[in-house]
Amino acid sequence: MFFSQAGARPRRWEASQSEHKKWVEVFKACDEENKGYLSREDFKVAVLMLFGYKPSKIEADAVMSSVDPNTSGILLKEFLDIVRKKKEAQLYRNEIRHIFTAFDRHYRGYLTLEDFKKAFKQVAPKLSERIILEVFREVDQDSDGHVSFKDFEYAMNYGQK
Numbered sequence: 001m002f003f004s005q006a007g008a009r010p011r012r013w014e015a016s017q018s019e020h021k022k023w024v025e026v027f028k029a030c031d032e033e034n035k036g037y038l039s040r041e042d043f044k045v046a047v048l049m050l051f052g053y054k055p056s057k058i059e060a061d062a063v064m065s066s067v068d069p070n071t072s073g074i075l076l077k078e079f080l081d082i083v084r085k086k087k088e089a090q091l092y093r094n095e096i097r098h099i100f101t102a103f104d105r106h107y108r109g110y111l112t113l114e115d116f117k118k119a120f121k122q123v124a125p126k127l128s129e130r131i132i133l134e135v136f137r138e139v140d141q142d143s144d145g146h147v148s149f150k151d152f153e154y155a156m157n158y159g160q161k
Helices: 017-030 040-051 057-065 076-103 113-123 129-139 149-157
Strands: none
Touching: 017 040, 017 076, 040 057, 040 076, 076 113, 076 149, 113 129, 129 149
């Protein structure tokens, strides 16, 4: 499983001071009644403000179920940790997208075996064609001869969770 080593996640990402300050400001803005915590709806608004999308019911449920049951919502410390993890995942996904785009020299939205061969010749010139073919087949989940971004992202994340 070649990509389990290649797709190693970066170390824990830390926010800059200005980013951290922004997150605290968003928390305070969404905690309109100064309760000291964010309700489910407050959290959805905060994510919309920071990431530009409204979290799904499943995502909101997952977050709310991870909150300390002795509190009525998400405390600032928990919120900052959630946002940091979301930002870290966003940056990692963008990095994977960047790598995929670099491999997709013809901007087709998928990679062919030829794209793989060219990319691997640059990053691992001593890899045999047989190994490159094996990796391609492993990553091409639906065996259609193309590696979509979804296939590529899955391979890069394989064994990382």
